[in-house]
Amino acid sequence: MSTHEPPPLTDHFRLLGLAVRLDADPPALLEPLQHVVVRAGDDLPVERTVNVRVVPAGNGLQVDMGEGRPRRLCCTDVALAHIHIVLTRYARDLHAGDTTLHCGAATLDGRLALFTGDRGAGKTTLLARLLLAGADFHCDEYVLTRDGLAITFPRPLHVKPGTLAHLPEVAAVCRRKPLLQHWNGVKYYPVDPEDLGHAWRSVRARPAAILHLEPGFDGPPRIESIAQIEMVKRLMCQTLDQAPDIGRQARDVCALVRGTPCFALRVGPLEDTLDLVRRTLSGLDSV
Incomplete structure (x- = not known):
């Protein structure tokens, strides 16, 4: 408990x-x-x-x-x-001039990493595990970007019932929480990092790495570098602006990706994936 x-x-x-x-x-x-x-x-x-x-x-x-x-x-x-x-x-x-990305963010060992990918890829589960392992959690759904900077959009973690078996400490907190529902019918528990004893804050910074998550929970995790133009394509599919200016979005995404190491991460068992992410980021030059 x-x-x-x-x-x-x-x-x-x-x-x-x-x-x-x-x-x-x-x-x-x-x-x-x-x-x-x-x-x-x-x-x-x-x-x-x-x-x-x-x-x-x-x-x-x-x-x-x-x-x-x-x-x-x-x-x-x-x-x-x-x-x-x-x-x-x-x-x-209030930030209508920024491009909104479907993206999570955490800082590990001083390096800001962005995690994007389709719904169900495991972003929230992985970010919650990173938080419990001592990373600074910033967000699990939205990142704003302009002029090459990432602005993390804080909201409580939206923990789905199916992930609780992998996160027993989070499950203990969720027992005190209501089970809410998105407009699309997805149910979740709202978990503030402070519920887990972790202070948190929004940050505005250049990312040290961007990772695109792909689900593969029944196999080992795998990570590989991908070209920046490939990450631009993937992030353009993750933009969330309601009245999109495609040209502005493309400029914002290109500025964010330019010069940033980019990876495709196949999410496997949680502890193995956590270790792989840590080793990958520790191999980057400090920014």
Whole structure:
């Protein structure tokens, strides 16, 4: 069983320039709202403040986020998922000039590594394992990029039930968590690194390496260098902007990849994959 204590309650947090204030009536509703709190530090100035007010409504909750008419939602879990989705959209809107990539990020031994790949490739599971092994976790879903820099977009790890058997320490934390659901039906537990006793923060830096993950869980892990133009192609398939400017995206992706070691990583058993990633990154020149 995990010995980590839940972080203290808070009624405010920041998310890449977005200041969020939580208000609940009755105040006891502030406790479930902690599952949408992002405790990652960042140094960006506040550009927008959002007040989130939650009150009971029949068997569910009414959520007012300043979008006009409040939303009445059937239950706490659906309300939490809704709040998370809207806050993510607000924060991304503040960075509309950046290209958004479907990508995770962690820093190992001072080297920032980006992990991309299709859904189900194992990014969140591998990043959670890296976190438990002492890496600095930054994000598991979004990385923003402009001018060759990666800006990590912090959100709690979205841990799917099927991965818990591989991460017993994370599973112990998830037993205290609600099981939320994405708009596409995928269910997940929201796990903040602080739930596991790890402080975290967003970073803005050049990556030391970019790895494209491919699932291969029933075989040994394998990693190989790939050409930068190949990584550009793969990252262009992982852009997430809702109103894409393809030319700008291509320029941003090329600037990010230029001069960066690129790898294709076949994800095998978790401990073997972790060791392979560590050895690969330790072989790179410090940046």
